[in-house]
Amino acid sequence: MPNLTNSSNKIILPFKNRNFRCLWLSNMFTVNGQTAQMTLLAWFILEETNSSFLVALIGTFSFAPSFMFGTLGGYLADKVNRRTLLVIVQFVTVLSTVIFMILFFQDLIESWYVYMVVFIAGFSWALEFSSRRAINHDLFGDSLVTSAIALDGFGMQFSRMLAPAVTGILISLLSIEGSYFIIPLFYFLSLFCIFLIKFDENIKIKSIDDQIDSFNILKVIKNIFNDIVLGVKYVNNHKRIKSVILITVFMNLLFYPYLQIVPVIARDVLLVDADLMGFLLAAAGVGGLIGSIFLAGFGPDYKFKGRIYICGSLLGTFALLLFAFSESYILSVILMLLIGVGASGFGVMQTTIVMILSDKERRGIALGIVTVAIGCLPFGFLFTGIIATIRTPSFSLGLNAVICSILIILISISTRSLWDKIERHNKS
Numbered sequence: 001m002p003n004l005t006n007s008s009n010k011i012i013l014p015f016k017n018r019n020f021r022c023l024w025l026s027n028m029f030t031v032n033g034q035t036a037q038m039t040l041l042a043w044f045i046l047e048e049t050n051s052s053f054l055v056a057l058i059g060t061f062s063f064a065p066s067f068m069f070g071t072l073g074g075y076l077a078d079k080v081n082r083r084t085l086l087v088i089v090q091f092v093t094v095l096s097t098v099i100f101m102i103l104f105f106q107d108l109i110e111s112w113y114v115y116m117v118v119f120i121a122g123f124s125w126a127l128e129f130s131s132r133r134a135i136n137h138d139l140f141g142d143s144l145v146t147s148a149i150a151l152d153g154f155g156m157q158f159s160r161m162l163a164p165a166v167t168g169i170l171i172s173l174l175s176i177e178g179s180y181f182i183i184p185l186f187y188f189l190s191l192f193c194i195f196l197i198k199f200d201e202n203i204k205i206k207s208i209d210d211q212i213d214s215f216n217i218l219k220v221i222k223n224i225f226n227d228i229v230l231g232v233k234y235v236n237n238h239k240r241i242k243s244v245i246l247i248t249v250f251m252n253l254l255f256y257p258y259l260q261i262v263p264v265i266a267r268d269v270l271l272v273d274a275d276l277m278g279f280l281l282a283a284a285g286v287g288g289l290i291g292s293i294f295l296a297g298f299g300p301d302y303k304f305k306g307r308i309y310i311c312g313s314l315l316g317t318f319a320l321l322l323f324a325f326s327e328s329y330i331l332s333v334i335l336m337l338l339i340g341v342g343a344s345g346f347g348v349m350q351t352t353i354v355m356i357l358s359d360k361e362r363r364g365i366a367l368g369i370v371t372v373a374i375g376c377l378p379f380g381f382l383f384t385g386i387i388a389t390i391r392t393p394s395f396s397l398g399l400n401a402v403i404c405s406i407l408i409i410l411i412s413i414s415t416r417s418l419w420d421k422i423e424r425h426n427k428s
Helices: 004-016 018-049 051-081 083-103 111-173 182-195 207-213 217-234 237-253 258-268 274-296 303-322 329-357 358-373 377-389 391-412
Strands: none
Touching: 004 018, 004 051, 004 111, 004 358, 018 051, 018 083, 018 111, 018 182, 018 258, 018 274, 051 083, 051 111, 051 217, 051 258, 051 358, 051 377, 083 111, 083 182, 111 182, 111 274, 111 329, 111 358, 217 237, 237 303, 237 329, 237 358, 237 391, 258 274, 258 377, 274 329, 274 391, 303 329, 303 391, 329 358, 377 391
16 A cells, blocks of 8 residues: 555655646647547437447447557667657548548548548558657656556546546537537647657657668568567566456456446446436546556555556456446446546556566566557457447446456466566566
């Protein structure tokens, strides 16, 4: 347990760093944009097609790039100026959402446009995720990285609370088309915050520049591939890192697909409109806020991060199982709160453990493999969407929760060292 007398200092200490404040705001605005876009477009597709499968397909296209390009993003995090990378990919996202907004206002949108714009946003996130996480360790090292990641998680959970609620209200007050303006606005604010970040020279990594300057593109591609292969082997040889990534795979295959099914359950099971649907999704964000605030108080003295990771994951899956068969809106809100609390323990410790156990020169690629594991989510959306179509959305979430819980328990039993202290000098 954290020392309560020191927790408040540990929570606010990372905020004294200007670069962290800018990065924190940028991350928060990006997740606001992602969450608002997925919420709005899920409701749009549901209203247009009345298909649970096509709603789930939005999540598939949004997270498929993480699976496809996550290791590339991790490689780039180790090899290029991370701030420059964030600027480029964020600009692409802003441009794509502005174009989509114009088409939306002109009533020129077709269904495949929806999947294209979320794919572009997902591609940007796949390339920048490792850099965003690695920058936290650049700024604070092992000593405050848990607090930094927890505060980052706090901002992300706040965004996941705020964005669905605001989006649902805007849809009710305006229209789906009239509400889309908020998405490019969020992404633009994220880009602006990145411009405010100023790094010391020792954080800039430019080893890839010399390769590119040689104009030997084939050599560059070969070196990238070889480094990625070495990174995969490196992670595979670390039992605890490998276990963390396996749990991440299963959580994204079976737990997080609930995000795209909630709008269907809200409308067809709980019988509520878009605004209450937004508040239902926001409840998970509130739970995440509560969990992240608590975790931010854990300083370097607390070493049993794996226990929080496993217990948070199981809390989330157990709450999801109960949510799947709830027909009460109030009970569903409470269960979504618990889902958020559990997800915060999973999400914060996921990258914290990997960053602490991995070597500096392999940290980016290790986080890139975490991104690939997160990228398994599209397959989860497809599986969940198919089961929801064959049976019911509630049945699909319940089945996912049971399978995921069993797999997490089996991994935690087979890797008992994950329950031990997490320290850099003990990487086995």
